[in-house]
Amino acid sequence: MGNIFINGLGNISPQKTYDNGHFLDELTNLETKQLRCVDPNYKEYISGDLVRRMSRIIKMGIASSLICLQDASVEMPDAIITGTGLGCIEDTEKFISNMIRNNEEFLTPTPFIQSTHNTVGAQIALLLKCHNYNFTYVNRGISFESALTDAMIRLKLGDSENVLVGGLDEMTANSFTIMERLGYWKRKPVSNLELFSDTTRGSIAGEGSAFFLLSNGNNIHSYARLAGVETFYKPQDNSEVEERITEFLHRSETHIEELDLVITGLNGDPSQDNIYHHLSSGLLKNTQMGYFKHLCGEYMTATSFALWLSCRIMKQQAVPEIISSSRQHPEPIKNILIYNHYRNLDHSLMLISQV
Helix, strand or coil, X not given: CCCCEEEEEEXXXXXXXXXXXXXXXXXCCCEECECCCCCCCHHHCCCHHHHCCCCHHHHHHHXXXXXXXXXXXXXXXXXXXXXXXXXXXXXXXXXXXXXXXXXXXXXXXXXXXXXXXCHHHHHHHHHHCCCCEEEEECCHHHHHHHHHHHHHHHHHCCCCCEEEEEEEECCCHHHHHHHHHCCCECCCCEEHHHHHHXXXXXXXXXXXXXXXXXXXXXXXXXXXXXXXXXXXXXXXXXXXXXXXXXXXXXXXXXXXXXCCEEEECCCCCHHHHHHHHHHHHCCCCCCCEEECHHHHCECCCCHHHXXXXXXXXXXXXXXXXXXXXXXXXXXXXXXXEEEEEECCCEEEEEEEECC
16 A cells, blocks of 8 residues: 555636646635636636637536646546535526426526536546546535546556546526525625635635545655545534544654644534544644635635645645744644544545655
8 A cells, every 4th residue: 555645736726826836826805605616718728619618617627627627737547536515506497497497498408417427537638638537416505526536546447547537516596595595694794815704604605616636656746745634524513523533643654743734624603613622622733723715715616625725735836825823834744634524524634745
């Protein structure tokens, strides 16, 4: 069982992250209840005739995957694995709306074809002419982690050498409205960069598409080593979460004292953030804490943004002030733990280490 390295990144998010030459140099700061992605010029990655027929999430997924492959200097992956919570929901809404409007008659097939959750992975494969393993995981708040786990298994078993892994979700007007009625989002617009100082119920909605090139070997392109991924469901209390973290680190042969940074899924909703505050004042009180959802918003595969953030921090050996209140940063940064939960149901842990 060899080491697994992250050798390429591609990220389209509400921040200007699509250019790997920059790292949070120019921040998006909006009074809003929803953060939408900053789109690159998609025609730089996809031909114009194809772009016109693609929905937003398909364009985001293809562009971020191509950026990732270019960053890793890999032309053809041995596998394409994606994770998504809601899939191509814009096309799903379009197809269902047309079906209702036309009394189930005279339906065009394109929105239906593009509405399935595995559309993005399939479109990437078509564009690359890749006939290798292609799988999509739809497991709510741990969809991206499920894709990562599959990739790690394939690499450790020797079934693949280079695996393209992505996590992506989009937010539409209808899905935003439904979740807003359920109390997921803030009732009034707030500044995303001041999200954690707002004590009202709810978070801010987000979206994004982040891809990673996982390989068995490291090279000049390597950002970090993926040391472990674990998920668990609906823990009984905060003590169980602490136990899960302790056991996970033990299996990864890492002590809590060796963690240089812990990035949590703090999202500004008091009903969701209790466990993060508990950890920062308890088990992880001597560890530097960082946050990320004020930059990308809350969505089911937001941990893909957190992994991108961790890889950039590890590569540049610098923690941006915008993600951490601490002015003192450990040198060197060798181990970063990511802990997140979605609606206090789906919990996940990721550990990345220095190459």
